[in-house]
Amino acid sequence: MLHYIIRRLLIFIPFLALISIVSFTIIQLPPGDYVDTYVQNLQQQGGTVNAQERAAIEKQYGLDEPFPVQYGVWMGHVLRGDFGNSFLYDRPVADILAERVPRTMAIALAAILLTWLIAIPIGILSARRQYSVWDHAFTFLSFLGLAIPGFLLALVLMYVVYDKTGWLVTGINSPEYRSAPWSVGKAVDMLKNLWLPLVVLAVTSAAGVSRVLRASLLDELKKQYVTTARAKGLPEGKLILRYPVRVALNPLISTIGWMLPAVVGGEVVVSKVLNLPTTGPVLLDAILSQDMYLTGALVMMLSALTVAGTLLSDILLAVLDPRIRYE
Template identity: 80%
Template structure:
């Protein structure tokens, strides 16, 4: 197991290199660059930029050099821990990432945990009580959860909470705590504001997890070893939890690889609607303004989360399922 984990960690290096090449190539595909966006916005506001000023701006950001040189400079700086300067925010990209990435990953992990807390018991119950009233109800709710966009659910819940309580759930902190130093009161205030985005992300993700677990468990409980164990008098609940559930949960563990970055990337619109300062809105604004350094750094982080999540899935599968062995 240790050799497998070490081998996968070493594989991160070429993977991240390829990801950096693809990321830089993709953000170069749209016509124009940040200077074009900057000049266009300036002209909309009534300003003008002559060719000399444009050339000076391009030289300032290094956009007058060939693409491969721009990429080389970018990768060299990343290896030194410098992600470059954001054109849009006129700040080091590293500072923006330090502010946004930890809270985004924290929200994603909390949403994933809440997703499992909601989905696993429902999926197990629905499979064991197939075609019952509750099974049909949970199936209907699951399909609704799959069909309703997260941002729409966020808007509806925000409206309901405001109508019933007069409390507008928006932002990560209440106005009086935004500039205040960390304290117990500020932490409690954060929890008061974060429950809604966590609930929205968990509910929209739980719908698919319920369907996967129900289908896997239904297939597992019909196998011969379950019938044999039941015929020997093993208690039903102990039988189900000890064998079929451990195997049926494997597909859920294997989805961690894409579920974690999906939650981080999927909160873009939800964060916009609820005014949560995470990486989602920053990534959207960076793409629209063609801020290539900020966009590239965020895309690389999402890709790294996919690789790390896949590694975590493989390790957890080996722990949960004794049939899986890594040499």
């Protein structure tokens, strides 16, 4: 196992280098660049930019250089750990990431934990009580959760909360606490607002996870080793949790590789609706404005999360299932 982990870590660096080339190339593919977006926005506000001013702006941002030179400059910043300067926010990209990524990771990990706390008991109960009233009820709720978009659920819950309590649940903190120093009141206010995005992210994810676990557990319950364990008199609850559930969790563990980046960067619309200070809205704005340094840094971060999550899922699979070995 140790050799496998070392080998995967050694592959990690050239893999990220290849991703940086591909992502930087894709960012450059759309016609125009950040200066075109900047000039267009300025003209919509009634301003004008002549050719000399445009050339000066392109030189300021290094956009007058050919593609290999731009990539080399960006990689120089990446190797120094600062990722360059964001065109859109006129701030170092590293400062934006340091501000947004910890909040995003905290919300993402809490949402994943809540998803599993909801989905695993539902999946086990549905499999053990197949075609019962509980199974049909959870099946209906799961299909409903899969059918309802996350942003729509967020809008409905926001309306219900505001209508019943008068709370305007948007953002991590209420307006009066956003610039205030940390205190007990600010922490309570954060918890009052944070439950809504966690519920939205967990409910929309738990619907699919519970169906996967149900199908996997039903397949395991029909196998010979479960029948043999029952014949030996092993208590049903202990039997289910020790053997088939442990194996049925494999599909859930194997999805960690894509679940982390999906929750961190995929819920852009939900983050926009709830006004969450996460990386999703920043990535969307950076793409729309063609801010190549900020977009490249966020794509690299999501790629690193995917690789790290895949490695973590492989290790956990080997720990949970003794049949899996990587020698």
